[in-house]
Amino acid sequence: MLSKPKNRKIAAILALVSAVPLPLLGVSLHLAGLHKFYLGQKWWGVLYLLLAFTPIPAVAGVIEGVWYLIQDPDEFDQNFNEGVSLEEASQSPVVAGKVVGKVSTIAQDLRELDQLRQDGLISEYEFEQKRRKLLDRIH
Template identity: 65%
Template sequence: MLSKLKNRKVAAILAFAGTLMPIAGLHKFYLGQPWWGLLYVLLSWTPIPRVASAIEGFWYLSQDSDEFDRNFNLELGSASFSPTIPNPPAAVETTNVSAIADALRELDDLRQDGLISEYEFEQKRRQLLDRIV
């Protein structure tokens, strides 16, 4: 499921289902955020994940397709987000590390200028760093 494009309507349905079901967080697993999903499951006995799921369901629906892709489908190449970095081979080359470092600097500049949120910055930063390891 991690290699397929994520659909914002499916994510929203799973998020809203988390407000009604005894266990919340399925949308986090669907979106490739298993640690957040596990946290939602562990906190399912409280109202916190249900409220968060409802808010996120509305957030997913309020985004247009491009914004959703930038947030959740970036690593699959479907987003128009810049900077783009080619997938590195098994042995990471120094030029790829340099390109990723430059992309991280650009990303930080966008965050500091207020063009992307802290959440978007952290998501994209993690995706870029995952390409090094």
């Protein structure tokens, strides 16, 4: 089943909230890793929870929260929504658990990548590496 696309503003808010300490039984504890669980990175979320008694997840959460906010929305979608934007996912029909628009986006990216190779802006090796990465997103 297709999971809902992640919203970068929600991810940023959850990351920034992790910096707020909560006094619990006389110990300052952070809501560490909420953004990692939201983004589907369970193991990172667990690691953040294990480090919740230290300032490490709070500092990392602030850095990541700011990064999510200043990140280009397309880059966020590329990293956390398998390249499918929120708008694209809401408008595209779902077939066999995949968003159909995703394949056409990847096809367009491949055409642009090939043009960069033809123009001599990237090497054959770079082209092949990026081509494989794009094709891996289809699966």
